[in-house]
Structures are given as structure tokens and as C-alpha cells.
Amino acid sequence: MSMVDKHYPYDPKNKESIISYARKLLGSTLRQHIAVSEMPNPRRRKGTFGNALEKDYFQYELNNDSNPDFAEVGLELKATPLKRNKNGKYVAKERLVITxxxxxxxxxxxFEASILMHKLxxxxLVVYLYEKEKNFLDYQIKIVDEWALPEEDVPTIKADWELVVKKIRDGRAHEISGRDTLYLEACTKASSSSVTTKQPFSDIPAKPRAWALKASxxxxxxxxxxxxxxxxxxKVSKEEEGFNLLDVVRHRFQPYFGLTEEELGKKFGYETAKGKKPKALTALVTRQILGVAEDAKIEQFEKAGIKQKTIRLTKxxxxxxxxxxxxxxxxxxxxxxFEDSDFYRQLQDKYLFVIYRESPExxxxxxxxxxxxxxxxxxxxxxxxRCYEEMRARTKAGHAENSVKSTENxxxxxxxxxxxKQDTLPTxxxxKPVIxxxxxxxxxxxxxxxxxxxxL
Structure with a gap:
């Protein structure tokens, strides 16, 4: 992006000037800052908010340059939407595409000298609250902040990057999946699903992809x-420096393999005077092993969209x-x-299975x-x-009481x-009420x- 011989309402050669100008947006809307008659509805053209932010607020021409947007100070501008979920909590509406x-x-x-790391x-970061019924000009801007990839996230991002790049080097770019990775993903990026491009080391065409930080x-x-x-x-110990998330978790748990639930409960002080154990003992033990407070969300798990589950295996x-x-x-x-359902979104999650096995003796x-x-x-x-659509069809036909059994799928x-039995919902x-x-x-x-x- 060339910013030569043009007057801007900020100094493009001074990072503090750019950030100070950006912060004027905080708590307001684009309509309050830019002169427009009307612009297209964002549902018809993706990226409209970001385009208007760049072109009409920062006043520079849109481009596909691999350099940062404010190249003279090495600052990359990224606009991304936030939304409220059913519980009223803020969640990212989508992944953040980087390059x-x-x-x-x-x-x-x-990796260390990659275009991705240069951009990160x-x-x-300009984050706005997406509200379906509003024009994008009226979205409230909730965050304006300078942000960089935290040092503690680099090992996991590196592991994600290397996994994707290895697939490309192996001639398997057509097999890349966003589900392969934790924080970073190689998301599809094309005008339609039929668009493909060449890949090295294979004649099989692959979908164009971009590096993106996952929505989680x-x-x-x-x-x-x-x-x-x-x-x-x-908190990563000196011994664990450079470990990715998977390695850190395994390293923490390893010393406790072979201990019973009761022994772990005693070790971490969860046995009561009468010898009773708390209902969620294994979940409490997991947090103790990982060194995280009982009432706090685990930051790395939140970033990777990881849910914890205790699995007990019989003999x-x-x-x-x-x-x-x-x-x-x-x-x-x-x-x-199905693809718009909560069930589908839940199946996209990664799980930490903490596995206990019944002792043969x-x-x-x-x-x-x-x-x-x-x-x-x-x-x-x-x-x-298939399970989802079958249950959907039965419910639609008025037979919600007829569940899809494990023998059917x-x-x-x-x-x-x-x-x-009285805990029901209308169908x-x-x-008609059904449990x-x-x-x-x-x-x-x-x-x-x-x-x-x-x-095993």
C-alpha cells in the first residue's frame, strides 16, 4: 500500500498516531465517523465492514499485498465480528483470516520467518458487535487494541503450521482439514467450492486456503x-518451554498414571472427614494437575475449543x-x-479425554x-x-418419543x-410433551x- 503524497487524518509513519486515530472508534459506529449515503448490505458482500474501515475511515486503497497494511510501521489492520450467543455471552462470529x-x-x-508470523x-485489532437486524454501519465497535501473538501460544501455532505444511510437502494439500489443528487453521478461501488450484508434489488439484486463527x-x-x-x-515450566499444548498436558499427567481416583483425591486434599469424595472429583483433580484454579476457564482450552471429559474404561x-x-x-x-445445528458445532470441538481404567485385580x-x-x-x-436427520424426520412426523437407538447407527x-419422566418439552x-x-x-x-x- 502506497501512502505517499496523500494527506491522512493520522501520520502513517507513526504507529502511535495510527492507533490513537483508531481508538476514536471505540464504543461508537462507523456511521458516526464516515460520510456515506448508503452502502451494500453485508449479507450480500462479505467483508463490507472491513472494506469501509480501510477505505473510508483509514482512507487507503484495498489491496492483496503480503506486507502489513501500515507497512511503514509494520502494523496489520484486522476487523472481525463478535456476537452474543444464546446465553448472552460474547463469542467470535468467525475465524480471523490472516493471509x-x-x-x-x-x-x-x-516458520519463524514465515509470512504468517510476519503478519501476526x-x-x-478492531472488533465490532454483529447484530443481524442492523446495517453494518451501525455495528458497535467493542474493541480497538494493538495485539500480537502471545509468546506462550507460539509453540502450538508452530505445531499447527508444521502439520499443514507437511501435508503440502507430502503432496496432500487436498487432504488438509481445519480439524487437524488447535489454534491455527488452513481454511478454504475461494468464491465457490468448485474453485481449485495447483499444489506441488501432486497432480491432484487442491482448494485455495488461507491461514486463519480459529473462532474458538x-x-x-x-x-x-x-x-x-x-x-x-x-503456566509452562522451564522444562516445558517450547512444548505444544498436547505435550504440556501429557507431561503434567504422566507422574500420576496408575493412581486410583481415591489416591488422587487424597493427594489433592479432596477427601472429606467422612471419607466421601466430591461428585466432580476427577474434574477437580484434572484442574489441580494442570495447575488451574477450580473456578477459572483454562485459557489454552478456551483458545482451542477443547472440552474436558472423564472416561472410565471397564476391564x-x-x-x-x-x-x-x-x-x-x-x-x-x-x-x-445438520450443518447449522448445535450438534454439528459440538462435533467440531476437540475433547481432552482423561482416561481411568478398571483395575483387573x-x-x-x-x-x-x-x-x-x-x-x-x-x-x-x-x-x-444420519442419526441427526433420522431423529429430525421422526420428530417432524410427530414421533419424537421414538429415539434413534445405538443399534441403528x-x-x-x-x-x-x-x-x-415429568421433565419434558413440547414436540x-x-x-405433545416428550421427555x-x-x-x-x-x-x-x-x-x-x-x-x-x-x-491399546
């Missing part, structure tokens, strides 16, 4: 800047309980396609055996979709998730996945 991936060039890059070095990562970043969520990081290696998801609303189920005694980061493979999402099923088409239900992962499916991933 396009050039398959032919990225294989020659070194210094960012002027941006949710954590934005809530931290807004001071809206109590988060505490897993046969089968999970004692199936894994459940939150209860669904029957009317919402009927009205929502002591039936009913469970010992800490392993930890596993797990996410449903892309290939199994098809089975989950290799991966998922539906069953009650209620306090008692289509006439409001509250949710989707579950089959125990057999979970057993196969755990054994496959841990080579």
Missing part, C-alpha cells in the same frame, strides 16, 4: 481484551458410560439442518491410565448426520437426558476410537 497460503512458496518457508507480529481462539482473545471471562493459563476396555451432548429443543431440531477400582485429545474424524460425521444415538406438530433428550456417542464407537488413538 492466503501460496502452496508453491510456503514449502520453502521457515503486530496487529491493530478469537473468542478467548476477545473475551480477555473485554475482561468478560475469568481465564487462567496452564474389557469398554467405556462405562456413553458421552452425552446438551439437550436439544424438538422444534429447533425440525427447523435446523480390584473390580470397581479405577486408575488414571492415559490422556487423549480427540475429535470426531471427518469420515464419521456422515454417520452423525455405528456412532451416535438419542436417549433421554432429564431429571425424571411438533401439536405440542427431554440429547445425542450420545455410542460406547462401542468410543471404545474403538480410544483404542485406535492410543494403540
Amino acid at each position: 492466503m497460503i501460496n502452496y508453491l512458496n510456503v514449502i520453502r518457508e521457515r 507480529k503486530d496487529i491493530l 481462539y478469537m473468542t478467548a482473545v476477545e473475551n480477555k481484551l473485554l475482561k468478560k471471562r475469568k481465564m487462567e493459563p496452564i 474389557t476396555g469398554r467405556p462405562k458410560e456413553a458421552v452425552s451432548f446438551p439437550r436439544f429443543d424438538y422444534y429447533e431440531l425440525v427447523e435446523t439442518d 480390584d473390580p470397581g477400582v479405577y486408575r488414571l491410565a492415559d490422556v487423549l485429545f480427540w475429535q470426531m474424524p471427518d469420515s464419521d460425521l456422515e454417520y452423525a448426520a 455405528p456412532c451416535c444415538h438419542v436417549r433421554p437426558h432429564a431429571r425424571n 411438533p406438530p401439536n405440542g 427431554k433428550k440429547c445425542f450420545w456417542l455410542n460406547q462401542g464407537y468410543l471404545a474403538e476410537e480410544i483404542h485406535r488413538n492410543l494403540n
Whole structure:
């Protein structure tokens, strides 16, 4: 971007001047700062807010330059939307796209000197509150801040980057999935899903992709800047410096493998005078092992969208309980396609499975055996979709009481998730009350996945 021979309302050669000018936006809307008659609806043209911010507020021409937007001071401008979820909490509406991936060039890059790291070095972050019914000119700007990739996140970002670049070097750019990684993803970036491009080391065309920080990562970043969520990081020891998140967690748990739930409870002071253990003992123990306060969100898990689950395996290696998801609303189920559903979004999450295994010598005694980061493979999402659509069809037909059983689907099923038989919700088409239900992962499916991933 050339800023020569043009007058700006800030000094493009002075970073503080640029940031000071940007901060005038905080708490206001674009309409209050730029002279416009009318602009297109953002639902018709993606990126309208960002385009107007660059062109009409900062007054520079849009470009696809790989250099930072304010090149003379090395500052990259990024605008991104925030929204309120059903619980009224702030979440990132989407991932933050950083820069396009050039398959032919990225294989020659070194992570530390990569275009991605150059862009993440210094960012002027402008975050606005997306509200569907409003014109983008009237979105309130909630955050204007200088931000850079935190040093503690670099090892995990590096591991994500190297995983993607290895696929490209192996001639498998067409197999890249956003589900491969924790904080960073190589997201598809094209005008339509049919657009492809050449990749090195393979004749198979691949989808164009861009480096992006995941929505879960941006949710954590934005809530931290807004001071809206109590988060505490897993503090990395000197020994763990340079470890990615997966390595840090495994390193923390390893000394405790083989201990029973009761022994762990005693070790961390959770046994009461009468010898009773707290209901959520294993979850409390997990936080103690990771060195995080009981009432705080784990910052790294928030960034990676990781949920914690305790899995107890019986002597046969089968999970004692199936894994459940939150209860669904029957009317919402009927009205929502699988890919727009909460269930689909939940299946995108990664899980930390803390695995306890029943002792062969002591039936009913469970010992800490392993930890596993797990996410449903892309290939199994098809089975989950079938389960969802079958339950949707039954509900639509007025038979919500007829659940999809585990014998009908290799991966998922539906069953009650209620306090008692009177804990119901109305169902289509006439409001008939049916007990509250949710989707579950089959125990057999979970057993196969755990054994496959841990080579048990």
C-alpha cells in the first residue's frame, strides 16, 4: 500500500498516531465517523465492514499485498465480528483470516520467518458487535487494541503450521482439514467450492486456503481484551518451554498414571472427614494437575475449543458410560439442518479425554491410565448426520418419543437426558410433551476410537 503524497487524518509513519486515530472508534459506529449515503448490505458482500474501515475511515486503497497494511510501521489492520450467543455471552462470529497460503512458496518457508508470523507480529485489532437486524454501519465497535501473538501460544501455532505444511510437502494439500489443528487453521478461501488450484508434489488439484486463527481462539482473545471471562493459563515450566499444548498436558499427567481416583483425591486434599469424595472429583483433580484454579476457564482450552471429559474404561476396555451432548429443543431440531445445528458445532470441538481404567485385580477400582485429545474424524460425521436427520424426520412426523437407538447407527444415538419422566418439552406438530433428550456417542464407537488413538 502506497501512502505517499496523500494527506491522512493520522501520520502513517507513526504507529502511535495510527492507533490513537483508531481508538476514536471505540464504543461508537462507523456511521458516526464516515460520510456515506448508503452502502451494500453485508449479507450480500462479505467483508463490507472491513472494506469501509480501510477505505473510508483509514482512507487507503484495498489491496492483496503480503506486507502489513501500515507497512511503514509494520502494523496489520484486522476487523472481525463478535456476537452474543444464546446465553448472552460474547463469542467470535468467525475465524480471523490472516493471509492466503501460496502452496508453491510456503514449502520453502521457515516458520519463524514465515509470512504468517510476519503478519501476526503486530496487529491493530478492531472488533465490532454483529447484530443481524442492523446495517453494518451501525455495528458497535467493542474493541480497538494493538495485539500480537502471545509468546506462550507460539509453540502450538508452530505445531499447527508444521502439520499443514507437511501435508503440502507430502503432496496432500487436498487432504488438509481445519480439524487437524488447535489454534491455527488452513481454511478454504475461494468464491465457490468448485474453485481449485495447483499444489506441488501432486497432480491432484487442491482448494485455495488461507491461514486463519480459529473462532474458538478469537473468542478467548476477545473475551480477555473485554475482561468478560475469568481465564487462567496452564503456566509452562522451564522444562516445558517450547512444548505444544498436547505435550504440556501429557507431561503434567504422566507422574500420576496408575493412581486410583481415591489416591488422587487424597493427594489433592479432596477427601472429606467422612471419607466421601466430591461428585466432580476427577474434574477437580484434572484442574489441580494442570495447575488451574477450580473456578477459572483454562485459557489454552478456551483458545482451542477443547472440552474436558472423564472416561472410565471397564476391564474389557469398554467405556462405562456413553458421552452425552446438551439437550436439544424438538422444534429447533425440525427447523435446523445438520450443518447449522448445535450438534454439528459440538462435533467440531476437540475433547481432552482423561482416561481411568478398571483395575483387573480390584473390580470397581479405577486408575488414571492415559490422556487423549480427540475429535470426531471427518469420515464419521456422515454417520452423525444420519442419526441427526433420522431423529429430525421422526420428530417432524410427530414421533419424537421414538429415539434413534445405538443399534441403528455405528456412532451416535438419542436417549433421554432429564431429571425424571415429568421433565419434558413440547414436540411438533401439536405440542405433545416428550421427555427431554440429547445425542450420545455410542460406547462401542468410543471404545474403538480410544483404542485406535492410543494403540491399546
